[in-house]
Amino acid sequence: xxxxxxxxxxxxxxxxxxxxxxxxxxxxxxxxxxxxxxxxxxxxxxxxxxxxxxxxxxxxxxxxxxxxxxxxxxxxxxxxxxxxxxxxxxxxxxxxxxxxxxxxxxxxxxxxxxxxxxxxxxxxxxxxxxxxxxxxxxxxxxxxxxxxxxxxxxxxxxxxxxxxxxxxxxxxxxxxxxxxxxxxxxxxxxxxxxxxxxxxxxxxxxxxxxxxxxxxxxxx
Numbered sequence: 001x002x003x004x005x006x007x008x009x010x011x012x013x014x015x016x017x018x019x020x021x022x023x024x025x026x027x028x029x030x031x032x033x034x035x036x037x038x039x040x041x042x043x044x045x046x047x048x049x050x051x052x053x054x055x056x057x058x059x060x061x062x063x064x065x066x067x068x069x070x071x072x073x074x075x076x077x078x079x080x081x082x083x084x085x086x087x088x089x090x091x092x093x094x095x096x097x098x099x100x101x102x103x104x105x106x107x108x109x110x111x112x113x114x115x116x117x118x119x120x121x122x123x124x125x126x127x128x129x130x131x132x133x134x135x136x137x138x139x140x141x142x143x144x145x146x147x148x149x150x151x152x153x154x155x156x157x158x159x160x161x162x163x164x165x166x167x168x169x170x171x172x173x174x175x176x177x178x179x180x181x182x183x184x185x186x187x188x189x190x191x192x193x194x195x196x197x198x199x200x201x202x203x204x205x206x207x208x209x210x211x212x213x214x215x216x217x218x219x220x
């Protein structure tokens with residue numbers, strides 16, 4: 001029985017990595033669609049989000065079954081509960097990538113980003129892609145150094161988010177009302193994406209060390 005239980009725990013970990021890989025692809029593709037007015041790419045991100053949702057539902061159902069049937073304690077309980085929380089976090093990251101793609105689709109064939117902010121959003125997309133790549137790596141390896149890297153990239157996303165407000169509030173901003181709304185929403189999506197990645201990183205730290213620094217206050 002113990003061998004079966006351990007195999008089920010390993011499968012939970014493998015499924016989290018699979019979810020993260022899909023999220024990694026989604027945020028990269030959504031950013032490309034946004035920056036290059038690629039309608040087909042935006043549509044693919046929106047459609048593929050259903051697969052991330054399905055993975056979360058399946059993983060959560062198996063977590064609940066493990067809790068009910070195996071009644072795990074100590075470290076095993078920590079693994080199952082953390083998997084439940086991380087699957088929900090990864091699903092939300094997928095949703096945020098989908099939101100970016102929906103903005104790109106909604107403005108096609110025009111650009112959603114005013115040229116004054118194209119550089120900022122290029123940096124945001126690169127930082128978000130790094131965050132997603134690091135998240136996949138930390139889930140598969142439990143590398144605490146990589147977890148620290150996620151925190152650093154999240155700090156960069158926070159700084160870039162603040163930069164969007166500086167530009168929007170500048171007297172030289174000439175974007176339309178729609179562009180102002182889009183920039184505000186997109187900045188928020190990227191900033192939240194980073195926060196959710198931090199949540200995953202901190203839960204991995206908790207699994208490895210038993211010390212929990214919180215999963216990112218205010219994350220929704």
